[in-house]
Amino acid sequence: MLDQWLTTVSAVISVFTVIAVGAAARWGGWLSEEADQSLMKIIMGLLFPCLIFSSVSNNPTLREAENLVWAPAVGAASIGLGLLVASLALRLGTGLHGLETPAQRQTFVLAAAFFNYSFVPIPLIELLFDDATLGVMFVHNVGAGLLGYSLGISVMSGTTEGDWWKRMINGPTVATLVALVANWSGFGALMADRLVFLDQAVRWLGQAAVPISLLAIGAVTADQFGPNNGGISRGNSVRMIAAACLLRLLVLPVLMLTATAYLPISEPLRRVMVVMAAMPSATFVIILARHYGGSPGVALRVALSTSLVSLATIPLWIAIGLRVTGLSGGV
Numbered sequence: 001m002l003d004q005w006l007t008t009v010s011a012v013i014s015v016f017t018v019i020a021v022g023a024a025a026r027w028g029g030w031l032s033e034e035a036d037q038s039l040m041k042i043i044m045g046l047l048f049p050c051l052i053f054s055s056v057s058n059n060p061t062l063r064e065a066e067n068l069v070w071a072p073a074v075g076a077a078s079i080g081l082g083l084l085v086a087s088l089a090l091r092l093g094t095g096l097h098g099l100e101t102p103a104q105r106q107t108f109v110l111a112a113a114f115f116n117y118s119f120v121p122i123p124l125i126e127l128l129f130d131d132a133t134l135g136v137m138f139v140h141n142v143g144a145g146l147l148g149y150s151l152g153i154s155v156m157s158g159t160t161e162g163d164w165w166k167r168m169i170n171g172p173t174v175a176t177l178v179a180l181v182a183n184w185s186g187f188g189a190l191m192a193d194r195l196v197f198l199d200q201a202v203r204w205l206g207q208a209a210v211p212i213s214l215l216a217i218g219a220v221t222a223d224q225f226g227p228n229n230g231g232i233s234r235g236n237s238v239r240m241i242a243a244a245c246l247l248r249l250l251v252l253p254v255l256m257l258t259a260t261a262y263l264p265i266s267e268p269l270r271r272v273m274v275v276m277a278a279m280p281s282a283t284f285v286i287i288l289a290r291h292y293g294g295s296p297g298v299a300l301r302v303a304l305s306t307s308l309v310s311l312a313t314i315p316l317w318i319a320i321g322l323r324v325t326g327l328s329g330g331v
Contacts (some may be wrong), residue, residue, distance in 0.1 A: 015119050016307065018211055019283065022218020031219045039216050040287065043209065048118075049175030051206030052138050054199075057177035057188030059135035059175050061268055067136050068180070070265045071272070072143030075117075077259075078276060079147045082113025083250055089247055107285070107294035108240065111302035112247045114148050115279040117141050119210055120307075120314075128270050128318075130269050136268040140276070142176045219284045221300055234325075240298065241305040244281065248306045249313045253277045257321050267327065274321030278314045280306035 025031040031039075056062060086109040118141065125134050182188040192199050256277035260270055280300045289299040321327075 007212070014123070015214060017220060018214035019114050019218040022215035023222035025215065026147055026219040026222035031215065033223070036216065036219065039212070043213050043216060045171045047209035049171045050202045051209040052172055052175045053182070054206045055131070055135050055138050056176060056183040056201045058192050059132060059183055061132035062135050062139060062180065064266065067139065067269060070263070071136050071139040072146070073267050074265065074269065074273060075140040075143030076147040078115070078256060079113055079144045081255060082115065083109060085251060085255070086112035086247055089243060101119045101295070103293065103295045104298045107289045107298040108244070108302065109287070111281045111285045111296070111299045112244055114282045114285050115248065115276060117144055117276060117279065119214065119283065120279060121275050122210065124236055124275055125272070128275070133268045133271050134173050137272045138176060139180070140269065140272050145172055177290040213284070217286055218298060220286050223296070237301055243302055244278055244302040245306055245309050248281050249309055253317045257317070257324060260321065261325050270325050270327055272329065274318055274325060277321055278317035280308070280310040283307070
């Protein structure tokens with residue numbers, strides 16, 4: 001329990017240290033707003049796809065049919081559950097959650113539903129489990145990403161019309177599908193054995209995905225500390241933060257772990273779900289809110305508050321999850 005807590009604290013502090021560096025780069029003029037779009041294209045179109053390919057393309061665990069079917073299905077269901085619960089919570093009224101405008105309410109729904117399934121889980125799963133579990137996590141993330149980037153973004157932007165389906169076609173999703181084909185065909189193993197230069201290049205690019213993304217998040221975060229405090233009063237911020245922590249760090253973990261205990265899924269996928277159930281809201285929603293007409297101020301407050309509180313709750317939920325699901329893995 002103590003080792004898990006120390007690992008979690010270290011991972012979360014590392015994440016926010018790099019975010020702080022990104023904010024400092026924005027304030028210092030090193031990372032301008034004009035660079036945001038180009039940086040996003042590099043992150044989503046190159047770096048994350050390389051990280052995914054290097055973890056999936058030569059992974060024996062992902063040659064098991066149950067992981068290929070259940071992992072993305074569970075990932076999508078987890079995001080869908082969050083969207084449903086957060087949407088129902090909005091019906092409690094502005095006096096309880098402090099969300100006044102449609103943009104704030106729509107962003108809150110996505111921020112509460114979109115758990116951090118990359119930046120914190122990657123180092124945690126690497127330290128607590130093994131590479132096979134990490135590969136299953138990326139396939140799980142395909143389902144989470146498909147629903148998050150299509151229905152979730154539509155919820156935040158306030159529209160479900162037009163070319164919403166195109167949001168399902170993105171770099172991480174395509175990279176996962178290509179990597180799965182490479183894994184099943186044996187090309188991934190051939191690449192690691194014979195095309196070492198290419199395998200290493202892909203790995204290097206993949207290793208840059210998380211730190212570069214965190215720098216971009218830090219830059220967008222810095223923009224929210226202006227004179228108007230992101231357009232959100234202190235009283236409303238307190239109510240919003242309390243509602244977000246209640247949903248993301250109590251209600252949803254209970255529901256996700258209950259489902260994990262009874263679903264007929266593999267042990268690696270159970271490990272992934274135990275970690276995901278404990279996760280705070282995704283910092284990446286800050287960037288999504290910026291680019292899809294949401295409220296970055298809401299996304300920032302939800303991500304920061306749930307992440308800080310999760311320093312105490314992540315080890316607790318992981319310990320509970322390992323026990324109720326009958327898993328023995330971990331440190």
